[in-house]
Amino acid sequence: MAFSYSTLFLPGSVFDLSDSVVLVTGGSRGIGRAVVLELARAGADVVVHYHTREEAAASVAQEVRALGRESMVVAANVAKREQVERMVRAAGEWKGRLDGLVTSAGVYRGPSIEEVTVEGWEEVFEKNLGGTFWAVRAAVPWLRKAPAPAVVTISSIFGSHPGIGGAPYQMAKAGVEQLTRALALELSPEIRVNSVAPGFVRTDMNRGAHEDPEFHRAIARATPLGRWGEPEDVAPAVRYLLSRESDWVTGAVLGIDGGIALR
Amino acid sequence: MNARAADEQKVALVTGGSRGIGRAVVVRLARAGYDVAFTFRQDAESARATAAEVTGSGRRAFYRPVDACDEKEVAGFAAGAREEFGRLDTVVASAGITGALGWDAVSSEEWRSVFETNLVGQYWAVRTTASDLKKTRGSVVLVASIGGLTAYPEQVAYAAAKAGTISLARSLAFALAPEVRVNAVAPGWVRTDMTAGLYDEPRARAAIVRGIPRGRWGEPDDVASAVVFLASDGARFITGETLVVDGGNVLSWRAGRRR
Numbered sequence: 001m002a003f004s005y006s007t008l009f010l011p012g013s014v015f016d017l018s019d020s021v022v023l024v025t026g027g028s029r030g031i032g033r034a035v036v037l038e039l040a041r042a043g044a045d046v047v048v049h050y051h052t053r054e055e056a057a058a059s060v061a062q063e064v065r066a067l068g069r070e071s072m073v074v075a076a077n078v079a080k081r082e083q084v085e086r087m088v089r090a091a092g093e094w095k096g097r098l099d100g101l102v103t104s105a106g107v108y109r110g111p112s113i114e115e116v117t118v119e120g121w122e123e124v125f126e127k128n129l130g131g132t133f134w135a136v137r138a139a140v141p142w143l144r145k146a147p148a149p150a151v152v153t154i155s156s157i158f159g160s161h162p163g164i165g166g167a168p169y170q171m172a173k174a175g176v177e178q179l180t181r182a183l184a185l186e187l188s189p190e191i192r193v194n195s196v197a198p199g200f201v202r203t204d205m206n207r208g209a210h211e212d213p214e215f216h217r218a219i220a221r222a223t224p225l226g227r228w229g230e231p232e233d234v235a236p237a238v239r240y241l242l243s244r245e246s247d248w249v250t251g252a253v254l255g256i257d258g259g260i261a262l263r
Numbered sequence: 264m265n266a267r268a269a270d271e272q273k274v275a276l277v278t279g280g281s282r283g284i285g286r287a288v289v290v291r292l293a294r295a296g297y298d299v300a301f302t303f304r305q306d307a308e309s310a311r312a313t314a315a316e317v318t319g320s321g322r323r324a325f326y327r328p329v330d331a332c333d334e335k336e337v338a339g340f341a342a343g344a345r346e347e348f349g350r351l352d353t354v355v356a357s358a359g360i361t362g363a364l365g366w367d368a369v370s371s372e373e374w375r376s377v378f379e380t381n382l383v384g385q386y387w388a389v390r391t392t393a394s395d396l397k398k399t400r401g402s403v404v405l406v407a408s409i410g411g412l413t414a415y416p417e418q419v420a421y422a423a424a425k426a427g428t429i430s431l432a433r434s435l436a437f438a439l440a441p442e443v444r445v446n447a448v449a450p451g452w453v454r455t456d457m458t459a460g461l462y463d464e465p466r467a468r469a470a471i472v473r474g475i476p477r478g479r480w481g482e483p484d485d486v487a488s489a490v491v492f493l494a495s496d497g498a499r500f501i502t503g504e505t506l507v508v509d510g511g512n513v514l515s516w517r518a519g520r521r522r
């Protein structure tokens with residue numbers, strides 16, 4: 001048997017998530033969707049959260065079932081704490097357990113400082129940072145009862161490297177990284193909390209950017225690995241960080257950016 | 264599982280593979296389907312036992328005593344592995360040593376040996392295999408340490424060398440892209456021969472655990488899992504990164520500890 005993605009990541013080999021229930025926020029599209037499918041391939045039953053794209057979420061859940069795992073969808077606006085709490089309760093009550101949480105719901109806005117509005121500021125902070133925090137908080141009582149609980153947050157290369165425009169988004173993602181470290185410490189030894197920080201990944205969130213041929217080329221050229229990331233490039237790291245194989249990893253932030261931040 | 268052609272059989276080279284973290288990496292890679300070439304310094308018995316675990320997993324092992332900081336010896340070993348296995352997909356540089364205790368106890372000879380074994384040897388491991396790795400679009404994992412990230416006054420030379428490893432991963436990631444990925448792992452307190460002196464001393468062992476939020480020492484396998492992940496295709500968009508595998512140790516500065 002050769003060492004390849006398909007063999008290494010089979011359930012029962014390594015990074016196995018059999019007999020676990022994981023909630024993935026923002027699971028209907030982009031990185032969240034790729035994570036849902038990767039976790040299902042690892043043997044997890046997955047709760048797929050969405051905000052507005054009910055059909056897309058239902059279709060992801062259907063793909064999970066086609067992989068032989070169970071799935072359900074749950075709607076929430078992650079900017080609203082009550083809705084986040086209701087989402088987590090629904091996920092936990094589904095099978096009476098919650099083993100993992102992946103907070104992939106988020107929104108990108110790139111205004112210049114003069115263009116930032118109060119509403120824009122609140123949206124970006126409430127969805128990216130508030131949505132992550134309240135989801136973890138609501139999940140803690142469930143996770144404490146799980147045998148090997150883990151949280152993976154989704155930061156961004158803009159959580160540690162500045163860009164021009166979208167300062168509130170960058171500040172919120174920096175907040176997600178510190179939330180990861182703070183809660184990794186506070187929730188130890190029971191619950192592990194780690195983060196992945198994707199670079200330029202082709203999703204709906206940045207469609208405008210990667211569909212602009214000039215910008216697309218510029219980013220590919222600036223990336224040592226020579227290309228944009230795909231959602232499927234991010235998902236295996238999330239799988240590893242949820243699995244028992246990473247039992248001694250907590251508070252880590254792992255960049256998945258093709259090396260674009262190296263200089 | 265489909266039978267695969269021999270030319271798809273993947274091969275790893277691991278320095279410092281007879282004991283500790285390196286040994287766990289060798290064994291895990293073999294279980295993941297790699298044939299493994301590994302170096303050891305002097306413990307031939309441990310090397311034989313490690314090789315037996317590789318062959319027990321149905322994979323081939325190739326091992327030789329090598330001074331990991333000697334450019335010619337490392338190149339000779341890589342040539343031997345090339346001849347034996349025909350290709351190379353992954354290099355893990357795990358050979359390492361610590362020095363004398365105390366910031367003012369390091370002789371100039373020891374500065375050299377600690378830097379050469381921990382840091383320069385990793386450079387030669389990559390330099391002598393880079394063309395093989397380019398052919399297979401392979402990857403490298405360097406074993407650093409949280410000593411390279413935090414103050415480590417008891418082992419100033421070791422800590423500086425390991426900080427060098429983290430830097431080396433970044434520069435080599437840039438230099439060898441896009442064909443070859445280069446990453447590092449930074450282990451915390453892992454139970455190996457290297458740390459046995461502290462682990463076997465109950466007060467030191469307990470003091471170290473107090474600084475580890477996960478509440479236990481690491482096992483070599485904890486680190487080997489991270490290495491296997493970074494070496495795998497699942498990490499195909501990750502390069503130049505250092506993954507900390509320490510039970511949360513670096514989070515736990517003094518003000519952050521439970522009283």
